[in-house]
Amino acid sequence: MKKHTPPASHSVPALGELELTVLNLLWENPGLSPKDVHARVGTERGISVNTVQSTLDRLYKKQLLTREKQGYAYHYTAIVERDSLIANMISDVMGRFQLDGAASIAAFVQATESLADEDLARLEEEIRARRAQSGGKQ
Amino acid sequence: MTAMVVLDTVFPAAMIGWLLSQVLGVVIAKWLTPSGIAPRIRQQRILMVAFSAVLLPLVMIAAILAANLFPSSEWMASHCGTHSHDHIHACLNSAEQGALPAWQGAVALLALVMVMVSLFRTLLTERRLQQRLQALITLSNGQGRFRRLQDTRAVALAVGGSEPAVLLSSGLLNSLNPHQRRIVLAHESAHLRHGDPLRNRLVVLLLALFVPPLAKRLRTAWENALEEAADDAVTQRFDRFDVAETLLRVLSLQQLHLKGAQSVNSGDTQTRIQRLISPHQADPTTRRWFEWTCLLALPAMLVAVLVQHHAIETLLSWLGA
Known part of the structure; x- marks a missing residue:
C-alpha cells in the first residue's frame, strides 16, 4: 500500500460537501470501493458511480485518502484523521486567514493574539479591584 | 458611448468619486470612530464609508453625465466653444478631443488596476475562508x-x-x-x-x-x-x-x-x-449628525458638480497643467 504524507497545516485543501461526506463515511468504514461508497452516499443523492469515483480520485490526489487495488477496483481508506483535519482547518481559519487581515472572521478572541503572563496577571488584578470597587462579588 | 468618452469623462469622474471616498475614510478612521462613541454608531459610520467607495464614483459619473442633458444649451455650448482643446472637457460632446492628459490617464488606470487586484484578492480569500468554514460546520458535532x-x-x-x-x-x-x-x-x-x-x-x-x-x-x-x-x-x-x-x-x-x-x-x-x-464611557447623547450630513451631501454633491461643471473642468485642467 502506497503511503502519503497528510497535507501540512498551511495547505489544507478546499473540500466540497460531497468530499466531506465521503471522508466521513471512510472514517467510519475504511477500505470501501467506489461502488460501496456510491451505495451509501450516491444513491440517495441521485449521483452516478462515476461522480463518486471522481470524488474519491480528487481526495486521493489531495493526499487525504490512500488506495489499494483489490481485483479490478481500488479500495479507499482515509489517510488523515478526522481530528487532525479539523485541527488543520482551524489553524488555517484562525491563523492564516486571521493574520491576513482581509477575511471576515467573528471570533470571541483572535486566536493569534499574544499577551505576556505579567499582562494577563495585571488584567486579572484590575478586574478584581474594579469589581471590589463597584461592590460586586470577589 | 465610445471608448474615448469612457476614458475622458466617465473614468476621471469615477476616480474623483473614489478619491473623495478615501478622504472620507481617513476622516472616519482618524476622528469619527473613537471608543467613546457607541459601537453601533461606529459600525454605521464605517458601513457608510465602505459604501461610499461605490456610491461616490457613481454619483460623480451621474453628475458629469447629467451635464449632457443640456447639450444644446448656451451654457454648455459657450464653454466647449470657447475653451481650447487642451482644456479638460468632461462632457460627451467634447470627449473625442482626447482631453485627459496621458500621464493622468496612466495614473488613473494604475489606480484602477490596483483596486481591482485588491478586490479580486479579497474575493478569493473570502471564497476560500467560506469553504473552510462550511467544511468545519460539516465536520462539527451537533445540530x-x-x-x-x-x-x-x-x-x-x-x-x-x-x-x-x-x-x-x-x-x-x-x-x-x-x-x-x-x-x-x-x-x-x-x-x-x-x-x-x-x-x-x-x-x-x-x-x-x-x-x-x-x-x-x-x-x-x-x-x-x-x-x-x-x-x-x-x-x-x-x-x-x-x-x-x-x-x-x-x-x-x-x-x-x-x-x-x-x-x-x-x-x-x-x-x-x-x-x-x-x-461606561460611551456617549449616549451622540447625535447622528454625521450620518445625516452624508445622506444630504450625496444629492448636494450631485447638484454642485452639475452646476459647477465648468469650474471643475477648469480646476482639473489647472491641476493637470
Whole structure:
C-alpha cells in the first residue's frame, strides 16, 4: 500500500460537501470501493458511480485518502484523521486567514493574539479591584 | 458611448468619486470612530464609508453625465466653444478631443488596476475562508446553531451564510465553567442575531476598494465595534466583570497554544476588557449628525458638480497643467 504524507497545516485543501461526506463515511468504514461508497452516499443523492469515483480520485490526489487495488477496483481508506483535519482547518481559519487581515472572521478572541503572563496577571488584578470597587462579588 | 468618452469623462469622474471616498475614510478612521462613541454608531459610520467607495464614483459619473442633458444649451455650448482643446472637457460632446492628459490617464488606470487586484484578492480569500468554514460546520458535532469542534484550542466563532452557526471547540468548552460557557454562547449568539457574519463579509469586500493601510485601519475599527457591540449585548444579561473575566480566561487559554506560532499583539481584547470594567464611557447623547450630513451631501454633491461643471473642468485642467 502506497503511503502519503497528510497535507501540512498551511495547505489544507478546499473540500466540497460531497468530499466531506465521503471522508466521513471512510472514517467510519475504511477500505470501501467506489461502488460501496456510491451505495451509501450516491444513491440517495441521485449521483452516478462515476461522480463518486471522481470524488474519491480528487481526495486521493489531495493526499487525504490512500488506495489499494483489490481485483479490478481500488479500495479507499482515509489517510488523515478526522481530528487532525479539523485541527488543520482551524489553524488555517484562525491563523492564516486571521493574520491576513482581509477575511471576515467573528471570533470571541483572535486566536493569534499574544499577551505576556505579567499582562494577563495585571488584567486579572484590575478586574478584581474594579469589581471590589463597584461592590460586586470577589 | 465610445471608448474615448469612457476614458475622458466617465473614468476621471469615477476616480474623483473614489478619491473623495478615501478622504472620507481617513476622516472616519482618524476622528469619527473613537471608543467613546457607541459601537453601533461606529459600525454605521464605517458601513457608510465602505459604501461610499461605490456610491461616490457613481454619483460623480451621474453628475458629469447629467451635464449632457443640456447639450444644446448656451451654457454648455459657450464653454466647449470657447475653451481650447487642451482644456479638460468632461462632457460627451467634447470627449473625442482626447482631453485627459496621458500621464493622468496612466495614473488613473494604475489606480484602477490596483483596486481591482485588491478586490479580486479579497474575493478569493473570502471564497476560500467560506469553504473552510462550511467544511468545519460539516465536520462539527451537533445540530442546529451550536456546533462542537473536536479541538484542544480555545476557539469560538460565529459563522454566517446559508447556515448560520456558532462553532465552539471542545478545548474551550472543557476549560470554562458553565457560567463562562453561557457568556461565550451569548456573545456569539449576539453576532448571529445582529447578522454580523454577513455584514462582516460585505464590509471586508467593500473595504478592498480602499488603499490598503486605510482599509486595514477601517477594518480594525469595524471589528472592534462589532465585538464591543456583542459584548454590550452580553452585559444586558450578565455581569460585566464576569464577561471581562471570561474574555481574559479565553485569552489565557489561547496563550498555551501560541508558543512558536505567528501572533499579533492582543491590544484589541485588552481594550475590550478595559472597556467592560471601566464605568461606561460611551456617549449616549451622540447625535447622528454625521450620518445625516452624508445622506444630504450625496444629492448636494450631485447638484454642485452639475452646476459647477465648468469650474471643475477648469480646476482639473489647472491641476493637470
